Amino acid sequence: MDNIEPLIFEKSAPNRRCFIPPVCDVSEKPITHFIPQKMQRKQKPNSPEVSEIDIVRHFTRLSQMNYCVDTNFYPLGSCTMKYNPKINEDSANLEGFTRLHPYQPTEQCQGILKLLYDLEQMLADISGMPYITLQPAAGAHGELAGMLIIQAYMKGRGETRSKIIVPDSAHGTNPASAALCGYYIESVQSNPDGLIDTKKLKSLLSNDTAALMITNPNTLGLFEKDILETCKIVHDAGALVYCDGANMNALLGIARPGDMGVDILHLNLHKTFSTPHGGGGPGAGPIGVSKALETFLPTPRIEKSTDNSYTLNYDYPSSIGKVRAFYGHVGIMIRAYTYLLLLGKNGIIKAGENAVLNANYLRNKLSKYYEIPYGKTCMHEFVISAKKQREKGVSALDIAKKLLDYGFHAPTIYFPLIVEEALMVEPTETESRETLDAFADAMIEIANTIVNTPEAVHNAPQYTKIGRPDEVTAARKPKLKWGNNC
Ligand SMILES: *Cc1c(COP(=O)(O)O)cnc(C)c1O
Numbered sequence: 001m002d003n004i005e006p007l008i009f010e011k012s013a014p015n016r017r018c019f020i021p022p023v024c025d026v027s028e029k030p031i032t033h034f035i036p037q038k039m040q041r042k043q044k045p046n047s048p049e050v051s052e053i054d055i056v057r058h059f060t061r062l063s064q065m066n067y068c069v070d071t072n073f074y075p076l077g078s079c080t081m082k083y084n085p086k087i088n089e090d091s092a093n094l095e096g097f098t099r100l101h102p103y104q105p106t107e108q109c110q111g112i113l114k115l116l117y118d119l120e121q122m123l124a125d126i127s128g129m130p131y132i133t134l135q136p137a138a139g140a141h142g143e144l145a146g147m148l149i150i151q152a153y154m155k156g157r158g159e160t161r162s163k164i165i166v167p168d169s170a171h172g173t174n175p176a177s178a179a180l181c182g183y184y185i186e187s188v189q190s191n192p193d194g195l196i197d198t199k200k201l202k203s204l205l206s207n208d209t210a211a212l213m214i215t216n217p218n219t220l221g222l223f224e225k226d227i228l229e230t231c232k233i234v235h236d237a238g239a240l241v242y243c244d245g246a247n248m249n250a251l252l253g254i255a256r257p258g259d260m261g262v263d264i265l266h267l268n269l270h271k272t273f274s275t276p277h278g279g280g281g282p283g284a285g286p287i288g289v290s291k292a293l294e295t296f297l298p299t300p301r302i303e304k305s306t307d308n309s310y311t312l313n314y315d316y317p318s319s320i321g322k323v324r325a326f327y328g329h330v331g332i333m334i335r336a337y338t339y340l341l342l343l344g345k346n347g348i349i350k351a352g353e354n355a356v357l358n359a360n361y362l363r364n365k366l367s368k369y370y371e372i373p374y375g376k377t378c379m380h381e382f383v384i385s386a387k388k389q390r391e392k393g394v395s396a397l398d399i400a401k402k403l404l405d406y407g408f409h410a411p412t413i414y415f416p417l418i419v420e421e422a423l424m425v426e427p428t429e430t431e432s433r434e435t436l437d438a439f440a441d442a443m444i445e446i447a448n449t450i451v452n453t454p455e456a457v458h459n460a461p462q463y464t465k466i467g468r469p470d471e472v473t474a475a476r477k478p479k480l481k482w483g484n485n486c
Pocket residue numbers: 078079138139140141171173174215219244246247268283285
């Protein structure tokens with residue numbers, strides 16, 4: 001890959017065209033007549049003038065510079081970049097779905113209502129949460145809906161509790177969602193095993209605590225083994241347990257948050273349930289709640305009548321109301337439904353088991369070369385600390401950049417915050433042993449390079465289409481336009 005072609009965006013040549021409009025068959029005069037003089041264009045617009053082949057090559061070239069789960073391994077921890085079967089796309093593209101209108105009467109939409117109802121039941125079955133809404137548009141949006149439900153529930157009890165406890169290993173959206181609802185955030189420290197310190201939690205709980213927001217398995221990839229006791233002490237304090245279930249891979253078909261005492265849970269259909277993501281959406285973050293919280297769920301709720309027909313029920317006076325237009329991102333739900341039907345009950349269990357197996361396989365291979373500060377085994381992901389490599393002057397960021405030279409996407413870095421020089425690896429169940437071995441070989445070669453020639457890792461990536469951007473100017477002064485005068 002030595003002869004990397006330069007990035008040339010300027011393809012324009014005067015009067016080159018890829019589209020010839022038909023001759024205008026009406027007078028142009030009325031247009032200039034109606035547009036005020038000062039708003040009329042004096043010069044030709046400065047748009048690119050290109051032929052069809054220029055345009056096709058430009059966009060095809062750009063698409064080839066993109067990295068995606070369809071091109072190679074994407075071990076981005078906490079993001080679950082599993083492969084998404086193409087049959088999901090086929091079903092979401094069926095005309096019967098794409099041509100539906102959300103204002104159509106429910107009698108004409110029985111098929112999609114059945115699909116959504118059945119998907120709710122399947123997610124209830126997998127999570128152990130008896131009542132599900134599919135409406136929230138993302139994980140963070142599910143958290144927000146969950147916090148609003150907690151607030152409505154407490155209000156119904158005549159209480160105004162003002163604090164939410166969040167572990168120090170939590171995903172950033174957790175405290176952000178709670179703070180958006182006006183809650184004060186209290187952080188509970190992890191113990192030396194990387195789990196919630198129940199003693200510290202007990203000392204924080206008071207009659208001003210509305211809820212604990214927990215992630216299980218947590219972001220270190222560890223199962224909170226004291227979850228039953230944790231839920232009990234939170235409930236004894238009159239508070240609720242919110243569980244972040246964005247990454248449910250490890251539990252699929254094996255354990256259910258609902259059985260652990262959780263009151264509210266969100267799931268990310270665009271992570272665990274196989275919808276492509278990474279480009280910023282759309283996604284779906286359904287939430288599941290216990291019996292006590294059911295009446296607060298967003299409306300409309302999909303209901304099944306005794307004659308097997310489906311209706312939309314808006315009649316829930318204590319509902320927090322709508323959180324999204326219509327019913328949320330239905331296309332994402334069709335993909336998740338297809339995925340679950342495709343796997344079936346046994347396939348779902350296998351997916352969960354293989355997610356854990358793949359993570360432990362990689363963890364074990366890498367533990368001889370990198371420090372893995374928490375846990376002896378992991379669930380669906382694990383977190384490396386590049387502390388040892390840092391002593392040689394090489395950071396987690398450098399290692400992540402070097403991986404790009406090997407053709408791999410980088411793992412998540414510098415998260416969770418409690419791990420110094422963190423590299424968070426989530427292989428997912430869809431990767432073959434050969435891919436895992438190739439990734440491990442690359443990581444091991446990088447570790448060995450750092451021992452002898454650490455400076456070789458600083459300049460990475462060297463073989464990608466673009467080098468290492470300046471992170472500050474890339475964010476503060478991004479070039480978002482073609483050319484200077486457009
Ligand atoms: C991805 C993720 C979220 C947020 O989900 P979005 O859909 O990106 O809003 C929350 N918690 C955890 C643990 C996650 O991995």
